[in-house]
Amino acid sequence: xxxxxxxxxxxKPSLVERRGGVQLWRQIADRIRQAISxxxxxxxxxMPPETALAARFGVNRHTVRAALKVLAQEGVVQSLxxxxxMILRRERLTYPIGRRTRFSxxxxxxxxxxxFRLLSxxxxxxxxxxxxxxxxxxxxxxxxxxxxxxxxxxxxxxATHVFAPGLSGIAERFAATGSITKALMSLGVPDYVxxxxxxxxxxxxxxxxxxxxxxxxxxxxETMAVNGFPDRRPFQYSxxxxxxxxxxxxxxxxxx
Amino acid sequence: xxxxxxxxxxxKPSLVERRGGVQLWRQIADRIRQAISxxxxxxxxxMPPETALAARFGVNRHTVRAALKVLAQEGVVQSLxxxxxMILRRERLTYPIGRRTRFSxxxxxxxxxxxFRLLSxxxxxxxxxxxxxxxxxxxxxxxxxxxxxxxxxxxxxxATHVFAPGLSGIAERFAATGSITKALMSLGVPDYVxxxxxxxxxxxxxxxxxxxxxxxxxxxxETMAVNGFPDRRPFQYSxxxxxxxxxxxxxxxxxx
DNA sequence: CTCATTTGTCTATTAATCTAGACAACTATA
DNA sequence: TATAGTTGTCTAGATTAATAGACAAATGAG
Numbered sequence: 001x002x003x004x005x006x007x008x009x010x011x012k013p014s015l016v017e018r019r020g021g022v023q024l025w026r027q028i029a030d031r032i033r034q035a036i037s038x039x040x041x042x043x044x045x046x047m048p049p050e051t052a053l054a055a056r057f058g059v060n061r062h063t064v065r066a067a068l069k070v071l072a073q074e075g076v077v078q079s080l081x082x083x084x085x086m087i088l089r090r091e092r093l094t095y096p097i098g099r100r101t102r103f104s105x106x107x108x109x110x111x112x113x114x115x116f117r118l119l120s121x122x123x124x125x126x127x128x129x130x131x132x133x134x135x136x137x138x139x140x141x142x143x144x145x146x147x148x149x150x151x152x153x154x155x156x157x158x159a160t161h162v163f164a165p166g167l168s169g170i171a172e173r174f175a176a177t178g179s180i181t182k183a184l185m186s187l188g189v190p191d192y193v194x195x196x197x198x199x200x201x202x203x204x205x206x207x208x209x210x211x212x213x214x215x216x217x218x219x220x221x222e223t224m225a226v227n228g229f230p231d232r233r234p235f236q237y238s239x240x241x242x243x244x245x246x247x248x249x250x251x252x253x254x255x256x
Numbered sequence: 257x258x259x260x261x262x263x264x265x266x267x268k269p270s271l272v273e274r275r276g277g278v279q280l281w282r283q284i285a286d287r288i289r290q291a292i293s294x295x296x297x298x299x300x301x302x303m304p305p306e307t308a309l310a311a312r313f314g315v316n317r318h319t320v321r322a323a324l325k326v327l328a329q330e331g332v333v334q335s336l337x338x339x340x341x342m343i344l345r346r347e348r349l350t351y352p353i354g355r356r357t358r359f360s361x362x363x364x365x366x367x368x369x370x371x372f373r374l375l376s377x378x379x380x381x382x383x384x385x386x387x388x389x390x391x392x393x394x395x396x397x398x399x400x401x402x403x404x405x406x407x408x409x410x411x412x413x414x415a416t417h418v419f420a421p422g423l424s425g426i427a428e429r430f431a432a433t434g435s436i437t438k439a440l441m442s443l444g445v446p447d448y449v450x451x452x453x454x455x456x457x458x459x460x461x462x463x464x465x466x467x468x469x470x471x472x473x474x475x476x477x478e479t480m481a482v483n484g485f486p487d488r489r490p491f492q493y494s495x496x497x498x499x500x501x502x503x504x505x506x507x508x509x510x511x512x
Numbered sequence: 513c514t515c516a517t518t519t520g521t522c523t524a525t526t527a528a529t530c531t532a533g534a535c536a537a538c539t540a541t542a
Numbered sequence: 543t544a545t546a547g548t549t550g551t552c553t554a555g556a557t558t559a560a561t562a563g564a565c566a567a568a569t570g571a572g
Contacts, residue, residue, distance in 0.1 A: 017459075017461065017462050017472045017473060018558095019472075019558080020282075020462070020465070020471065020472030020473030021278065021279045021281060021282030021285075021326075021471065021472075021473040022277065022278055022279070022282065022459055022473040023277045023278070023279065023528095023529070023530090024529080024530070025277060025529085025530090026276075026277030026278065027459065027473075029277075030458065030459060034458065049547075049548060049549085050548080050549070051548085059530075059531085060530060060531045060532070061531095061532095062530070062531070062532085063529085063530060063531080065549085065550090066529090066530090070277075079548095079549065079550090080538085080539085080548090080549075081537060081538045081539080081548075081549045081550060082537070082538030082539035082540080082547085082548055082549060082550095083538075083539055083540080083548070083549080084539090084547090084548060084549080085548095085549080094454065097507065099509065193509065194507075194509070195508070195509045196506065196507060196508045196509065197506070197507040198350065198504050198505065198506045198507075199455055199477065199504060199505040199506070199507075200477075200500060200504045200505075201457035201475050201476070201477050201500035202286065202290065202475060202500065202501075203273075203278055203283065203286060203475070205273065206273050206276070209276075215276065215277065216273045216275075216276035216277075217273060217276030217277040217278040217283075219457050219458060219459070219475055220457070221455065221456075221457050232509065244456060244457035244458065245458075248454050248455060248456045249454065249455040249456075250452065250453070250454045250455070251353065251450075251452060251453040251454075251455075251507065252451070252452045253355065253449065253450070253451045253452065253488065274528095275528080279558095279559070279560090280559080280560070281559085281560090305517080305518060305519085306518080306519070307518085315560075315561085316560060316561045316562070317561095317562095318559095318560070318561070318562090319559085319560060319561080321519085321520090322559090322560090335518095335519060335520090336518090336519075336568085336569080337518075337519045337520060337567060337568045337569080338517080338518055338519060338520095338567070338568030338569035338570080339517095339518070339519080339568075339569055339570080340517090340518060340519075340569090341518090341519080513572100514571100514572085515570105515571085515572085516569105516570095516571090516572105517568105517569080517570085517571100518567100518568085518569075518570100519566105519567085519568075519569095520565100520566075520567070520568090521564105521565085521566075521567095522563105522564085522565085522566095523562100523563090523564090524561100524562085524563090525560100525561080525562075525563105526559100526560080526561070526562095527558100527559080527560070527561085528557100528558080528559070528560085529556100529557080529558070529559085530555105530556080530557070530558085531554100531555080531556070531557090532553100532554085532555080532556095533552105533553090533554090534551105534552085534553090535550100535551085535552085536549105536550080536551075536552095537548100537549080537550070537551095538547105538548080538549075538550090539546105539547085539548075539549100540545100540546090540547085540548100541544100541545085541546085541547105542543100542544090542545085542546100
């Protein structure tokens with residue numbers, strides 16, 4: 001009995017990948033996280049017992065425990081001796097990428113509390129790739145902002161923003177306003193659009209995992225976006241890393 | 257000396273992640289693949305010797321060899337005794353996701369030869385999620401097409417397309433025309449638009465890896481798209497898996 | 513031909529992961 | 543209180559991943 005996407009209705013096969021270069025506890029952690037966000041464990045708020053999970057994935061109970069330990073560190077579940085393992089967080093947020101996407105607008109309503117922190121700022125000479133995207137020359141000096149976006153205290157995005165010269169006061173304005181949109185407005189950029197977005201996926205490096213409160217080796221969604229004036233002159237290049245298990249990217253026709 | 261995105265210019269640190277749940281040979285394979293597509297190994301067409309790579313990543317030569325073995329199986333490199341390791345394929349394609357994306361249009365110019373194969377087709381009862389997306393009821397019978405897209409013989413996309421009832425002849429039309437766009441046209445759908453796209457990333461399961469000619473454990477980009485008539489009535493739900501190391505998704509303002 | 517360089521293969525060892533089983537500690541319920 | 547069900551912890555062993563070193567085999571250059 002299969003449904004239209006081919007997923008088996010009666011769970012048995014559901015096995016795990018050996019010798020694939022990804023350790024069993026990590027595969028199981030990833031799949032449990034996904035299963036939680038798909039609501040597969042009912043709405044009791046509890047996980048099945050460890051022995052049941054071990055049977056489901058065809059591994060030893062200790063391997064499941066290693067996976068649950070990681071998920072507990074991430075704040076997804078919490079185990080209590082004698083009682084069971086509770087689900088603390090189930091949802092996966094959707095980050096909209098459309099023509100006029102702003103961080104807080106897009107996620108509003110999906111989380112209680114949104115923050116957007118400036119980690120550091122500097123000016124730096126840009127490389128050829130960024131220069132091409134912004135219509136500048138390699139070696140030009142640009143403002144660079146390192147930011148972290150959080151929802152309900154949990155890191156959701158880690159971005160490097162590069163601004164064309166002429167927007168050199170952006171760091172101070174951002175520090176004052178706490179928002180790129182407002183900072184740009186105060187610099188005389190009332191409106192801007194997303195000219196292009198490229199989406200990639202890869203494993204997190206150690207430092208990125210630490211910044212996003214992930215276990216190392218987690219999967220990142222990475223976007224390379226160019227923003228510009230409504231007349232399509234580019235002025236901002238942003239490289240953003242999202243934890244793939246906490247967020248998905250979404251494009252809707254009416255947000256385009 | 258760092259550039260604007262913080263990447264070190266003089267390569268030394270570049271170490272690898274131990275105890276992160278991803279084996280060293282896989283991390284190294286992923287990073288070599290990425291380095292190739294970024295052109296980091298010059299344009300001689302040759303990789304650095306295994307000993308140099310081992311030093312660069314801080315691992316044993318045998319670990320590098322395990323990574324190169326995987327890359328050779330994927331067709332990215334080829335090693336020749338006494339000579340060295342050649343780079344066979346460097347580019348990463350960009351799959352456009354815009355308002356009017358069609359497989360062959362979008363990739364035209366990025367590969368010599370594009371194919372789009374129908375693996376199988378069937379009718380099946382749809383689940384709630386798909387039903388919601390298409391404005392139908394769970395349990396409705398829909399045409400389901402399983403397809404594989406290839407560029408120059410290499411698998412690039414593995415999709416499951418679900419079509420609303422009323423388009424029930426789609427499988428035969430597709431088999432005849434070899435294109436979803438043409439099949440829809442022959443069913444009286446001259447034009448359609450992409451209503452929404454969600455992008456996720458995760459590890460490939462064994463079967464998916466086999467279908468896409470990946471080593472198991474590779475990272476997939478997964479899109480969940482809903483297509484509809486120009487008046488926004490949805491009629492098609494597509495779940496597509498892309499190998500993240502062969503392709504990236506791109507949105508351009510003029511393709512929207 | 514000779515030599516330096518590079519990949520291919522082999523053996524051995526160490527370290528990490530996964531399995532297996534037993535039992536303690538805790539919770540909830542009858 | 544007794545019991546079943548669950549997580550926590552410990553020990554031991556098997557399997558796999560990574561390291562280390564040596565040398566063979568092929569290539570290209572002088």
